[in-house]
Amino acid sequence: MSNDPQLETIRKKLKELLVSQLSLENIKPEEIKDDEILFGEGLGLDSLDAVEIVVLLQRNFGLEIKDMNQGKKIFQSLDTLAKYVYENTKK
Amino acid sequence: MKDIVVTGMGAICAAGKNIPAILQSFIQEERNPQIPALFKTGLAYPLFEVKDFYAQNNEMRTIALLRHALGEALSSAGAYDRLKERRVGVVIGTTIACQMNDIDFYRNYKEGNDPDYTQVDRFLDSNPAYAVKTMLALNGPAMTVANACSSGTDALGVALSWLKNDLCDMVICGGADELNHVPYCGFGSLSVTSGEPCRPFDRDRKGLNLGEGAGIVILEKRSSNDSQIVLADYASYADAYHLTAPKPGGENLKRAIYKVLKNSGVKPEDIAFVNAHGTSTRDNDKVEGQVLRDIFGETLKFHSTKSYTGHTLGAAGGLEAVFACLGLREGWIAKNLGFENIDPEIGIAPVRSKSSVNGRYALSTSLAFGGNNSVLLFKIG
Amino acid sequence: MYINGIGLVDAKAELNISGMRRAGRFAKLAVAAATAAVKDSSLSLSGTETGIILATAFGPHATTFEFLDNILTYSEKEVSPTLFSHSVHNAAAFYVAAALNATGPTLSVTDFYHPFYQALSLARFWLKTGMCKEVLVGKSEESGKVMSDIVMVSSRPEVTIQEGALFILLGTQDNAKPYRHQFIDSPFEEKDMAKVANSLRL
Numbered sequence: 001m002s003n004d005p006q007l008e009t010i011r012k013k014l015k016e017l018l019v020s021q022l023s024l025e026n027i028k029p030e031e032i033k034d035d036e037i038l039f040g041e042g043l044g045l046d047s048l049d050a051v052e053i054v055v056l057l058q059r060n061f062g063l064e065i066k067d068m069n070q071g072k073k074i075f076q077s078l079d080t081l082a083k084y085v086y087e088n089t090k091k
Numbered sequence: 092m093k094d095i096v097v098t099g100m101g102a103i104c105a106a107g108k109n110i111p112a113i114l115q116s117f118i119q120e121e122r123n124p125q126i127p128a129l130f131k132t133g134l135a136y137p138l139f140e141v142k143d144f145y146a147q148n149n150e151m152r153t154i155a156l157l158r159h160a161l162g163e164a165l166s167s168a169g170a171y172d173r174l175k176e177r178r179v180g181v182v183i184g185t186t187i188a189c190q191m192n193d194i195d196f197y198r199n200y201k202e203g204n205d206p207d208y209t210q211v212d213r214f215l216d217s218n219p220a221y222a223v224k225t226m227l228a229l230n231g232p233a234m235t236v237a238n239a240c241s242s243g244t245d246a247l248g249v250a251l252s253w254l255k256n257d258l259c260d261m262v263i264c265g266g267a268d269e270l271n272h273v274p275y276c277g278f279g280s281l282s283v284t285s286g287e288p289c290r291p292f293d294r295d296r297k298g299l300n301l302g303e304g305a306g307i308v309i310l311e312k313r314s315s316n317d318s319q320i321v322l323a324d325y326a327s328y329a330d331a332y333h334l335t336a337p338k339p340g341g342e343n344l345k346r347a348i349y350k351v352l353k354n355s356g357v358k359p360e361d362i363a364f365v366n367a368h369g370t371s372t373r374d375n376d377k378v379e380g381q382v383l384r385d386i387f388g389e390t391l392k393f394h395s396t397k398s399y400t401g402h403t404l405g406a407a408g409g410l411e412a413v414f415a416c417l418g419l420r421e422g423w424i425a426k427n428l429g430f431e432n433i434d435p436e437i438g439i440a441p442v443r444s445k446s447s448v449n450g451r452y453a454l455s456t457s458l459a460f461g462g463n464n465s466v467l468l469f470k471i472g
Numbered sequence: 473m474y475i476n477g478i479g480l481v482d483a484k485a486e487l488n489i490s491g492m493r494r495a496g497r498f499a500k501l502a503v504a505a506a507t508a509a510v511k512d513s514s515l516s517l518s519g520t521e522t523g524i525i526l527a528t529a530f531g532p533h534a535t536t537f538e539f540l541d542n543i544l545t546y547s548e549k550e551v552s553p554t555l556f557s558h559s560v561h562n563a564a565a566f567y568v569a570a571a572l573n574a575t576g577p578t579l580s581v582t583d584f585y586h587p588f589y590q591a592l593s594l595a596r597f598w599l600k601t602g603m604c605k606e607v608l609v610g611k612s613e614e615s616g617k618v619m620s621d622i623v624m625v626s627s628r629p630e631v632t633i634q635e636g637a638l639f640i641l642l643g644t645q646d647n648a649k650p651y652r653h654q655f656i657d658s659p660f661e662e663k664d665m666a667k668v669a670n671s672l673r674l
Contacts, residue, residue, distance in 0.1 A: 022554075023493040047336050048494070051282045051553045059550045068282055134548050189561055189582045190536045191619070197540045200622065211626040218583055234590045237531065237561035237582045245579060252597040276548050277539065277556030326603075329524070329578040331569035335557050343575055346520075460557065461566035463578055 006090065011082045013060070018078075021056050022049050035079045042077070050075060061085050094313040095254045097320040097469075098261075099168025101160035102413045104304030104400040105139035109163050113399075114417065117425035118445065122399050124288050124300050130272040136284040138270055139302030139401030149209060151217040152269035152303075153188040156406070160305035161223060161263065168309040170261065177260035180231035182249045183219040184242025184266035185405035189235065192273040219267055231259045236405075240368070241327070241459035242266050243306060243408025247467055248325035250310050260311065265409025267305035274404070275301060281335060283372045289402075290429030291369035291395035292376045292441050299370040302401020306409030308416070320416045321470040323452070326350040330462030336374055337458055341382040344456065344464040348386055351454070351468040359387050363450030364424050366415045367441070368458045369395020370402050371429070375458055380437030392448055394441045398428035408457045412467060415455040419471040423447045473596050476515060476606070476641045479508025483615065483635035492567060494554050498532035499564035502612035505637035506568045509608060513641045522574035523604035524565050525595050527587035527611045530633055531561035534616035564612055568639075576604040584631050587611060588638075595642050610639030 015029035018038075022045065036042045039050070050071060057063040063085065065071045074084045100110060106122065107113035116122070124137035146155035165171055191197075191214050199206035216222065220233040234249060236242045243266025250262035278284050278301060285298035310322060328343040337344075352359065365387070368379055383393055396414045397403075403410060418424045427441035455467045481487075487500040495503075506524070510517060536559040542551040557563065562580035569578050577598065581591055588611045595607040615635035623631055 021552075025490070025493050046333065048334065048554060048557065051280065054282065055280060055550055055552055059546060064549075132548060186560060189531060190559065191533065191622075192536070192540075194540060194543060197537065197618075198544055200618070201541075201544070206622075208622070208625050208627075211622045212628060215584060215623070215626055215628045215631055221583060221585075232590055232593070233583070234594070235582050237580045238578075239560055239562050248577075249579075249594060252594060252601065252603075255601065256597045258593070258597075273540065273543065274556070276543055276551050277553070277559075279548070280551045280553040280556055282553075327577040327579075328520075329566075329569045329575050331566070331573055331575050334563055334566050335553075346575075459562070460560065461562045461578070462569070463562075 007082060007086045010085050011078065014078060014082055014085065017056050017060060022052060032078060035077050037077050038075055061089055063088055092255065094321045095251055095310050096313045097308055097322060097416050098311045099164045099170055099309035100413045100416060101163030101167065101307045102304065102410055103141060103156055103159045104403060104410055105141055105302055106399040108141065108144065110417065116399055120426050120428060122288065122428055124401060127270065127275065129270050132272060132275065134275065134279055136279060136286060137288060137300050139300055140270055141303055149213055151188060151213055153185060153267050154217050154219065154222050156269060156303065156305040157183065157219055157223065157267035158226065160307045164307040164309050170309055173261065174227055174229065178231045179229045179261045179263065180233065180253050180259035181220045181223045181229060181263040182234045182236060182246045183223065183264065184236040184238065184246040184408055185219050185268055186237060186239055186242060187268045187271050187274065187404065188217045188219050189237050192271050194272055223263060238463055239459040239461050240404055241408055241457035241463045241465040242405040243410065243412065244455060244457040244465040244467055245327060246408065247308060247322060247412055248327060248465065251322055251325050254310060254312060262310045263307060264310060265305065265307035265412065266406040268303055268403055268405040270301060270303040285371065288429055289371035289398055291371040291398050291427055292380055292434065292437060293430045294432040294434040296371045296373065296376060298372050300401040302403040304400060304403045304406045304410055306406055306413045308409065308412050318472055320419055321472065322467065323355050323470045324351040324468040327463055327465040330464065332462055335460055337378040338462065339378065341378040344379065344382045344458060345386065347464050347466040348454065351466050355468060357452050361450055362387065362452050362454055363392070363448040364418055364453050365391060365393040366411045366418065366453065366455040367393050367395050368456050369397055371397065377436050379456065379458060380434065380439060384437060384439045389439045391439065392424065392442050392446055394424055394427040396425065399425065411455045415453045415469050418448055419453050419469055473599060474643055474645060476643045477509040477513025479505040479512055479639045481505040481508065481637045494558060495567055496532050496535040496558055498612055498614040499567045501614060501637035502526060502564040502610060503567050503571050505610055505612065505639040506608050507571055509639040509641045510572060517572055517574060518605045519573050519575060521576050521605040522572065523576040523595065523598050523607040524568050524574055524578045525591040525607060525609045526565040526568065526580045527591040528561060528582050528613060529584050529587055530613060530619055531582060532559055532563065532614065533619040534614055535559040537616065537618045568608065599642060599644050606641060606643045608639050608641055610637060612637040
């Protein structure tokens with residue numbers, strides 16, 4: 001599954017979206033690791049970024065996070081985020 | 092130093108268009124938040140609208156609400172005649188009125204569709220303190236506080252400073268905010284709104300409901316020995332922690348509460364009740380609830396009147412100051428609607444029914460986006 | 473009362489401030505001016521007893537219009553919470569407090585005509601009554617096409633927008649370089665405030 005080109009495309013797009021939508025400084029999309037931790041450490045995102053990611057998913061992938069408890073699990077790392085998008089958008 | 096006393100009060104919110112009507116709602120334990128009628132939307136978060144209330148003559152709704160509560164406050168103070176002969180200041184809190192939150196105007200402007208520029212004039216005429224100063228031709232300072240959810244409380248703090256420093260003889264203070272489509276979308280996007288009526292401090296609370304209204308208090312130096320409500324003190328400290336989340340542990344709210352208690356020589360057990368900020372969000376109620384538990388313990392009588400009014404943003408501090416004064420005057424506080432189960436993370440419960448209160452002191456607390464923690468101490472005597 | 477430091481930032485300023493990735497220009501101007509005022513004073517702030525009063529006429533209006541753009545462009549469920557939370561007048565004061573670790577009272581005030589005078593007067597009272605040990609009092613204003621356009625067409629020609637930010641560090645002691653203005657402790661008088669403001673190039 002990790003070699004699925006569609007998953008790889010999603011990862012790449014997510015990295016770009018995170019950098020641009022969250023105005024991340026001092027990091028380029030390609031510098032984000034595939035299994036980068038998003039909150040606390042790693043990218044060091046916070047609760048405001050979390051709700052911004054919810055909007056980002058809605059706008060770009062048509063995915064709706066129903067509540068932030070669900071969001072917590074999905075947003076743990078770039079890997080869990082990418083897999084969530086992959087699982088919910090594959091045809 | 093003479094006491095600063097409350098000589099008049101006025102209020103309008105979803106619970107009633109004046110104080111007697113609001114008290115009735117409190118007694119009947121009534122509330123009816125609904126999806127918006129004021130504007131068209133596809134979102135379904137319930138709101139606490141003031142029904143059958145319309146601004147006249149292109150006046151901004153926030154100013155119309157303010158004007159309404161102001162009338163009740165000035166009448167109850169018998170103040171109209173005194174306005175000319177005294178140095179009268181005005182300080183009002185708001186969040187909506189100071190932004191050009193007019194979607195229809197902006198859409199027309201962007202599309203080159205002959206936008207209605209009288210809406211811009213209206214915006215420029217709607218600085219609330221300035222509007223009141225103009226309405227009443229006042230001769231003292233006018234200040235509009237834009238401190239998000241603690242604006243109304245902070246406005247009373249400013250008024251106290253002005254009176255204690257002899258800048259004014261009388262200050263009209265409080266807060267006003269209307270329901271508006273723009274913050275409705277905004278608060279929704281922050282995931283802090285609830286799809287059901289709010290449940291302050293409850294274990295299963297899901298978020299806030301927005302509301303609208305105005306709460307106005309007239310403050311003057313005491314001139315008689317009759318029993319009156321005194322605004323004894325104000326304190327405010329910032330978290331400097333996060334723009335939208337309160338600092339875990341609530342140390343700066345604690346600082347503010349301890350400061351007003353210490354300054355007035357009041358012990359926690361002397362507090363008859365607390366009108367809490369109690370927005371019904373997971374974060375606010377947890378932090379605030381824990382602070383109240385730590386300082387006052389489980390015998391504290393406290394409630395969130397936002398369960399009747401919704402979160403009225405800039406108006407909240409003004410309305411809640413009025414409600415705190417009413418609690419001391421009437422000797423009872425309203426049931427905290429929506430509460431069923433103690434949240435184990437909080438450990439204490441607000442009042443589950445209309446409750447008589449004993450004691451001369453009451454607190455009103457406000458916590459704002461941006462991290463302000465503001466507290467007012469009222470006294471009766 | 474003494475002005476112990478002044479920070480003035482004008483419209484041409486390049487604002488690269490770390491820790492403010494989501495903030496708009498309005499907040500960055502305020503933080504730049506406030507930190508410049510503290511640096512100018514060479515004093516360390518108490519932090520817990522440092523007050524902040526930020527005055528503005530229009531606040532972060534450019535962010536408000538960006539948020540309105542969101543509402544028009546995307547659906548109601550897809551608007552940016554970051555933009556919304558930064559469109560409120562008091563977000564800038566939060567950033568100033570966070571940049572300086574100031575946990576005293578923080579107030580944002582707004583008026584289209586003379587917002588700074590009221591802020592200054594209140595700051596003096598805060599110091600007099602011991603509400604804080606020092607106060608950063610400032611004004612921030614950002615320019616923006618939409619607000620400039622619509623204000624120009626309005627029937628209120630006396631209202632103008634001039635981009636820039638100013639902060640002064642006010643204290644009860646002359647702890648730093650003596651400035652050309654000391655406050656004489658007298659009741660608030662609008663003409664005195666006007667003199668001070670003029671000389672500070674407000």
